[in-house]
Amino acid sequence: MAENEGRITIHMAASLDGYIARADGSVDWMETADEYAAGEELDADYVSRFLEGIDCYLMGSGTYLTALDFEKRGLGWAYGDKPVLVLTSRALEHSRESVTFHSEDLQGLLKQLRGRYANIWVAGGGKLAGNMMRLGLVDEIRYSILPVLIGKGISFFEGLDNDVALHLLKSRAYRSGMVALRYAVAR
Amino acid sequence: MAENEGRITIHMAASLDGYIARADGSVDWMETADEYAAGEELDADYVSRFLEGIDCYLMGSGTYLTALDFEKRGLGWAYGDKPVLVLTSRALEHSRESVTFHSEDLQGLLKQLRGRYANIWVAGGGKLAGNMMRLGLVDEIRYSILPVLIGKGISFFEGLDNDVALHLLKSRAYRSGMVALRYAVAR
Numbered sequence: 001m002a003e004n005e006g007r008i009t010i011h012m013a014a015s016l017d018g019y020i021a022r023a024d025g026s027v028d029w030m031e032t033a034d035e036y037a038a039g040e041e042l043d044a045d046y047v048s049r050f051l052e053g054i055d056c057y058l059m060g061s062g063t064y065l066t067a068l069d070f071e072k073r074g075l076g077w078a079y080g081d082k083p084v085l086v087l088t089s090r091a092l093e094h095s096r097e098s099v100t101f102h103s104e105d106l107q108g109l110l111k112q113l114r115g116r117y118a119n120i121w122v123a124g125g126g127k128l129a130g131n132m133m134r135l136g137l138v139d140e141i142r143y144s145i146l147p148v149l150i151g152k153g154i155s156f157f158e159g160l161d162n163d164v165a166l167h168l169l170k171s172r173a174y175r176s177g178m179v180a181l182r183y184a185v186a187r
Numbered sequence: 188m189a190e191n192e193g194r195i196t197i198h199m200a201a202s203l204d205g206y207i208a209r210a211d212g213s214v215d216w217m218e219t220a221d222e223y224a225a226g227e228e229l230d231a232d233y234v235s236r237f238l239e240g241i242d243c244y245l246m247g248s249g250t251y252l253t254a255l256d257f258e259k260r261g262l263g264w265a266y267g268d269k270p271v272l273v274l275t276s277r278a279l280e281h282s283r284e285s286v287t288f289h290s291e292d293l294q295g296l297l298k299q300l301r302g303r304y305a306n307i308w309v310a311g312g313g314k315l316a317g318n319m320m321r322l323g324l325v326d327e328i329r330y331s332i333l334p335v336l337i338g339k340g341i342s343f344f345e346g347l348d349n350d351v352a353l354h355l356l357k358s359r360a361y362r363s364g365m366v367a368l369r370y371a372v373a374r
Contacts, residue, residue: 016330016353016370017344018205029350036355133336143203147355147370149320151347157204160338163216166203168223168334171366173358181366183203183334 006055006114008137010122010129012156013144013178019153020126025062034147034177041175054082055117061088062154063124068095079123085109087128110137126158133157133164138185141166147177193242193301195324197309197316199343200331200365206340207313212249221334221364228362241269242304245297248275249341250311255282266310272296274315297324313345320344320351325372328353334364 013030014020021027057079059067064086071077081098089103102109110132113120122129122138132138143156166183173179200217201207208214244266246254251273258264268285276290289296297319300307309316309325319325330343353370360366 014205016328016368017342017347018201032352034352034354038357039355141203145368147353149344149347149351149353151317151344151349151351155204157336157338160204160336162338164336164338165219165221166334166336166364167221168226168360168364168366170225171358171360173355177353177355179355179358179366179368181203181332 006117006120007139008110008114008120008122008132009140009142010132010138011142011144012124012129013146014156015148015150015153016145017149017151018156019150020124020156021062021066022150022153025066025154027066029148029150030146032146032148032177036147036173036175036177039173039175039177051080053119054121055119056083056085056113057121057123058085058087058113058128059123060125060128061086061090061092063128064088064092064099067123068093071095085113106131107135107137126154126156129156130158130160133160133185134162136187139187140169141181141183141185143181143183145179145181193304193307194326195297195301195307195309195319196327196329197319197325198329198331199311199316200333201343202335202337202340203332204336204338205343206337207311207343208249208253209337209340212253212341214253216335216337217333219333219335219364223334223360223362223364226360226362226364238267240306241308242306243270243272243300244308244310245272245274245300245315246310247312247315248273248277248279250315251275251279251286254310255280258282272300293318294322294324313341313343316343317345317347320347320372321349323374326374327356328368328370328372330368330370332366332368 012020084099165186170182199207271286273288352373357369
């Protein structure tokens, strides 16, 4: 990776048993009620500074539809006015100007994005994450574990066919019982 | 649960993508090479005192065969002379006196064990863990995450059909890049 190229981070939240959504895409189980007294508070200022630092979001069609559904239920649009690139060949609702649809070659698109943005976030889902890992296109994984088992659903990395060695960068436990792990991907 | 009844803990190590073994049962991927400078050292004295506190082990046939294979490859028998109860209806090699085979009703067996032992550990695999969770027989889960993705394999909890809420008790990151999580199971 050239020094001035953008970094690609995959960020997802999962149940302890490794699912990012139920089979139908729903994420209702994410509203857990745990309290871990020894955990850090998730500071709102920190979160908003953190989100400021993200330059664009990449996602698959399922994640986009989930985000639209959240918004329709009054839970807001999680990506502000940051560019959101949806990888899809489906004709989906074009909800706002910041959203663009892309069906071209993933490697070519990411090369472009890396030249333009410093901090590129992949918001899901499992298929896109698996594809990107297989193609060696990921620099960092942020994996947040919620205190619940859901038994079945969509896995974080679908269709990986090789082992991928990781390097733990940070582990943090929050008051909500969520554990946030950060790994560099060995490339 | 009566006050003087033994506690049941499920303990497993998994890849970040939630697999406890490859499809063929192998766990070669557990030998990761990561180093996390901010992590705690795993102190040998602590580990041996900790293992002393376990009164008996429960496992499925696959886990038992993996343990036998480890021993044959010169890697030792992980359970000392503690009682090891193997849940199986298969005719397996009886490797030592401390090992007994049980094919009876899981609930009945655990009731007996709870009367006899204070600290009962379930060493795997996914099917047994899933069954015990479904039957509401588990007090605590210890889940150690290794810094690697393996893409496919045997899941930690097979065949869970309900959500199970958890309460985070402890999160620890080690020098080896392993993150050890400890949860109470809401009962």
